[in-house]
Amino acid sequence: MLIVQISDLHVTTPGRNVVPGVDTAALAAAAVQRIRALDEAPDAVIVTGDLVDEVLPAEYAEAARILAMIDAPVYLVPGNHDDRAMIRSALAGHGYLPPEGRFHYTVEGYPVRLLALDTLVDGQVHGTLGRDGLDWLDARLSEQPDRPTLVFMHHPPFVTHLPVMDGWRLTDGPAMEAVVARHRHVLRVVAGHVHRFVVAPFGGTIAMTAPPLCHAIALGPGDERGFPFYTLESPGMLLHRWDGERLTTQLAQTTGDWEPRRF
Numbered sequence: 001m002l003i004v005q006i007s008d009l010h011v012t013t014p015g016r017n018v019v020p021g022v023d024t025a026a027l028a029a030a031a032v033q034r035i036r037a038l039d040e041a042p043d044a045v046i047v048t049g050d051l052v053d054e055v056l057p058a059e060y061a062e063a064a065r066i067l068a069m070i071d072a073p074v075y076l077v078p079g080n081h082d083d084r085a086m087i088r089s090a091l092a093g094h095g096y097l098p099p100e101g102r103f104h105y106t107v108e109g110y111p112v113r114l115l116a117l118d119t120l121v122d123g124q125v126h127g128t129l130g131r132d133g134l135d136w137l138d139a140r141l142s143e144q145p146d147r148p149t150l151v152f153m154h155h156p157p158f159v160t161h162l163p164v165m166d167g168w169r170l171t172d173g174p175a176m177e178a179v180v181a182r183h184r185h186v187l188r189v190v191a192g193h194v195h196r197f198v199v200a201p202f203g204g205t206i207a208m209t210a211p212p213l214c215h216a217i218a219l220g221p222g223d224e225r226g227f228p229f230y231t232l233e234s235p236g237m238l239l240h241r242w243d244g245e246r247l248t249t250q251l252a253q254t255t256g257d258w259e260p261r262r263f
């Protein structure tokens, strides 16, 4: 089973860029083209939040248009640059989304069970699961203890050592780690939000963040206003492949020259 993870699209409307020279809609479309060109078609594509930038209906229309070009089933969770109601209306075909409340859900029927966590706190940059979210996670993991499971969410539940982003972290990461540590069948916990690839041990499993499809967040401290610096490093995606025994993750850039060449 191949699960492709893309994150932090920050799609905008034509003519407006999040940062100078970065056309996020074009970068998201380039990622979709790379997904379509994979030798092995993905079984599922997960999107770990921040579909759009300013949370405008026109941005969601553009994001929906780009995501619709993916042939595989697409499963998304909201980030801090998202709005649940707008997602529900712009991505009405995403019937797996709960009709009300937060976007916690499971995806059944694959060799790997997918478990989505909604960490969005309306109007805030940081994320929270809360008691309800933690209890939901524990209950879902408890009900199928023999199914290999991948958990995906926007805010990483671990310290990334990206100083500004850690200030905008999931507030109850340690509590989530305690839940995950009670279950041995969690293959991976994957997130986005920090716009960099980061890996850490977490509750007896491995947690990681995907790179963004747009601008990256710089290593090191931010500016005097408390904002991070950004960089123009290559965007990328993660390929999580389950072979029946292990989940292996590959990082693939979504821009640049990725055409295979004969030696």
Ligand SMILES: [Fe+2]
Pocket: 008, 010, 049, 050, 079, 081, 193, 194, 195
């Ligand atoms: Fe983001």
